[in-house]
Every structure is written in structure tokens, then in C-alpha cells.
Amino acid sequence: MPAEPEVTAPQVVDAIEGAFGVTHGERRNHIKGRCAAGEFVGTAEVAKYSRSALFSGQPVPVIARFSLSGGNLKVPDTAKSGRGMALQFKLPQGQLHQITMLNTPMFGAAVPKTFHDLMVASRPDPATGKPDPEKLKAFRASHPDNLAQAQYLADNNPPASYAHSTYWGIHTFKFIGAQDKTTLVCWRFVPQDGEKRLSDEELKTAGANFLEKALIDRTAKGPVRWDMLVTLGQAGDPQDDPPQLWPSNRTEFKAGTLTITSASAQKGAACEAVNFDPMVMADGIAPTNDPILRFRSPAYAVSFGKRLSGQ
Template sequence: MATSSNFFIHTFLISSLTFFPLSPSLADDDTDKPVVEQLVDTLSTIAGPHPGIRKNHAKGIVVLGEFTPSAEASSVSSAEHLQSASTPVTIRFSNTTGIPDIADTNPSSFPKGIAIRFQLADNSYTDIVSISVNRFPVATPEDFLGLLNAVAASGPDTPAPKPITQFLASHPAAKTFVEIEKPAPVSFATQPFYGVNAFKFINKEGEVNYGRYQIIPVNGPEYLTDEQRAAAGNNYLFEELPKRLKQNKAEFILALQLAEKGDEVNDPTMVWPETRQLVKLGTLTIESIDPNGEQFAKQTMFNPLALTDGIEASKDPILLARPSAYAISYGRRLSGQ
């Protein structure tokens, strides 16, 4: 593997595989730590010292809007926000990495992230946390750590075959993830997002379906050309969105791709066929920038397992481990670490 290719894989994997970073050094003896704590330590090491800042997805922008459920949403779940009334939402778009000033066009800022908080009537909430890639590279936190350790051991002077070459050769899903195209969106409002983890949905009749979220711009995706990307400013996404919202609202379709019998629901590397039924759950309408967004983001931990009646977690080990890592990062952020 050429040095430039190895560098790309290193930066892209470490920054964009959002949920599980590698240990700071292969020589460090931190194996007694829980995996999730090692992961947060590593994000801090990779990004450098940024006290009080998110350890991943540090650069973000918060917007306000509402979610209006579709007529068919209640057929798949009895969840409160999927019934007839509209629900206020707070949404945070973000770049990957713990670097708060990373350029929007930097390969290490991909995939982009979206976190959605639905404010329910009883002052509780439920969250969706998704990324702009419709897959994950590995099926377990341990394999993810193995992948990143292989990357860390594959420096320019490492003789061939490098550990990362061997890992990708034996893990085709990771190889696919590394090589997938990552176009730059015209706007956060033109970027599709995907839930890589499946959830269990139960309707009022007790019928069960497993599904994964898709969050698709109403007018379809729009991406920059290579020339436009090269010319774009470091903060073009964060400058474009406020201007857009002053002119018009932005809309996304929140959809649910339903699994069929035989589809793997506990492995985020397994992308279901596009022929699977897609149920429109409703419309997300973004109305304005949150004037208190920075404070909200600092004080808020989005949690994919903050669920409400009618939606339950699958047994996906990646999904089940995410909130623990988030909580460690959140605690450090509040304490100024």
C-alpha cells in the first residue's frame, strides 16, 4: 500500500468511523480499560487538546424545526412522535473528528453526521443519530479496534504486506467502507443520512418490524463537482446553511427501510437491498438556526438508545456500545477535559 493511500485510510477511518476509536498507541498497556473508555481516550489523542469540546463531531451547527408524521407512520410503530401530531425537533449537523476547526472539505471530516432530538409532550425525548454513509465497516467493537490497530501499525516504513493490507483482505466489509465514494454535499440540507443500526418497531396491534432509518432531502441529494469542492472554503457548509434558511425552509423525508425474513438486523456491515420496502415516517422541516445552539450542543448528549414506547433496540453490538462511549465523552466535556 502506498504511503498516500495509507495516510488516507488512516485519517478517514480514525475520524469517520464515528463510534469506536483505536488505542492511542499499540505500546500502551490500557487493555484493562473498557473498550469504550479506550475509544474516547483515542479520540482525544488523535484530535489533540481541545478542553471542553466533543471528542468526535466537534464542529457542528444546531437548527430548529418540526417533524410531521405521515399517514402510514402509525402502521409500523406506536411511538408518540409517529402519530398524528407534529413534534418539535432540534437537529445538529456535524463534521467528523474532535477538531473544532476542521475544513468542511477535508476527507477526515467525512462522513457527516446528523443528530435529531424529538421533544415529546411529557418533556421526555427520543433521539436519532446517523451518518452520511449507508454502512459500517465491522460488526463488533472488538473488530473495529482490530481494524484501527492494523492501521496504526502500518506506517510508511512497515514492510509489506502491511497489517492494514492484511486486515482489509480478510475483512471485505471494511475494505468496501474504506473505498466507498465520499462526495461533498452542496449543503447539509442536500446530504442524505443513514442509520447503520437496525431497531425494532412495534405498532398498536403488536406487529413487529425491524428497520433502519434513512433521512433524505425532499429535493434529492446535491453534491459539489470536484472543481467546486477544490474551490470551497473551509467553512462553506456552516456559512451556507444560515443563508439558505433565511430564504426558505429545508425539508427531509424521514423513512424506514424494513427488513425482510433472512435480512441480518444485528450486523451494521450488511446493507439491505434497495428493493426492501421503504415506509415514509414523515417530514422533517428545518426552519431556523438555533441562536443558543452552541450552549445546547455543549450540554446535550444525543443517545441512539433514548427510545420511546413502540421502538426498541436490536442486539447489534455496535449500537449497544455507543451510549457508553458517548457518556464518557459527555462527562469529560462538562468537566472541561
């Protein structure tokens, strides 16, 4: 029997609500987002490793959502926080496959308790309206698994647009191929438009809500594309510790291209109602025992249930 988690999904969602407040009927995390749509076409090389219909070589329709981390609907687009790309692939015979990614190579927690404790430490002090610096300092000192992502976000300005950012899968997954052969993989989606971050000066002038318009304007000019690059794991590579990165010399190859052809505000659009649970996987791709990956599904379900009920 697996060990019981140190925190439950409802406790984590409660902690997120404590840190950011509640906007009724909306997501608890990554609340500020916009919708997009397009397609994905896989490459033939992936067939060596995965039998997933995602890599058939045929266009697969995609519902996408781009977002900012956190539960504050008014967070400025210049915030030094994570940016998300969530994808729902509509495979043949009604199958779905979902991927959620961040614009950081690693995640900021090895276990759900770390994320819970970060939310608790981030709860605003009623006297100041801001988190208590001493509580955040104590959190960082006692949770070293958060430091790599926090340092990455501090060292790198946010992207100039969603179209100019790489997004990482942050977890290790399993490709399941012929005869059920398993290969450990990580992936990232790299923009064909190239990576571009806001300069320090642009951080001051970009405005609080520029990302949505930038994405809509960019798709109006033509398709936006990302290459899916898959990295192959080797024996000993961590597969259940998302703050830890694999060595940079691992073999990688292009597994496909995501093409986004339209973007819109989220209200009433296709992505608004989707619960982008990354444990929704079709045959040919499977999860590892990563405790964060496994925890996301029940946590997303709690948030989704509250959203559906108007809470």
C-alpha cells in the first residue's frame, strides 16, 4: 500500500484559497488565462518509443489554454511567476490526452506538502495585505526543494508573449511502445518564433494585461508553432522528483509540432470549461510514480468541483 500523503487535495485547495482568495466559479490556480485552438502533428520517429495516436502523423485537434500561475485574477502580466500552457488533444474514437506545462524547467516542490506550505506562507497578513516576509524566509529555509524554481523565476524576466516562451512538461513520463516496451521521457515545447523575455525597462511599461492581446494579435497574423522536443532518460535519471533536472547530455529528438491558429478571451470559449488534468492519458503514454504528478488529479478535481458549483 502506498503511504498516505502528508496533505490532502482539499487541504491544498484550501491553502490556495487562503493565499489568493476566492473568485466564485473560477479556477483556484492559474485563474488568469486565455483560450486558443489548433492542431498537433507527430513525427514518425516517436513510433520507436510510443504507440500513442498522438504521434500518428495525422493532425490532432487541440484545445489550448495559456495562463499565469496563482489564484489572483488581477495579477499583472509582468509578475515574475510561472506561465502555463495546457493542451487537450482530441484523439480518434473519442479519446483525450492532456498535457499541462510551465515555462520553468523544474517544478517548485518534490512533494505536495511543499506546495501546501508555500501557499500557507504566502497568505497575506491582514495588517499589511502582503505575505509575512519572515514566514516566507522560514519556508525557504525548511523547503530546499522549492529553491531551484524560485531562483529560476527570480533570475529570468517573464516572456514578452506566450508565443515567445518555451514550456516544459516538468514531470517524467513513460512512453509505451510495441510489446509494452517502456522508455522514460521528459519533454518541452520550444517556440518557432524564438524565445524573448521582457527587458527590465519593458517590465515597467508593458502593462498589467498585455499577454492576451499579444497572443490574439499574433495568431491573427498567422499560425504560431512550437516544436515538441522529447528527451530520453537513462538508468538512474530521477523520475519522481520534479525539482531535479536530468543531465544536459541526454539524447533528444523532435516528436511533433503544435500549431495554434486562433486565440481569444477565455469567457465562453472552448478552454474555459476544461479541467486540464495531466493524468488524463490515452494509450501509449503513462505516468511515473512522481508524487506531484499523481496528486494533481485529485487537487484539480476538488478545484473543478468547486468551480462547477459556483463556489
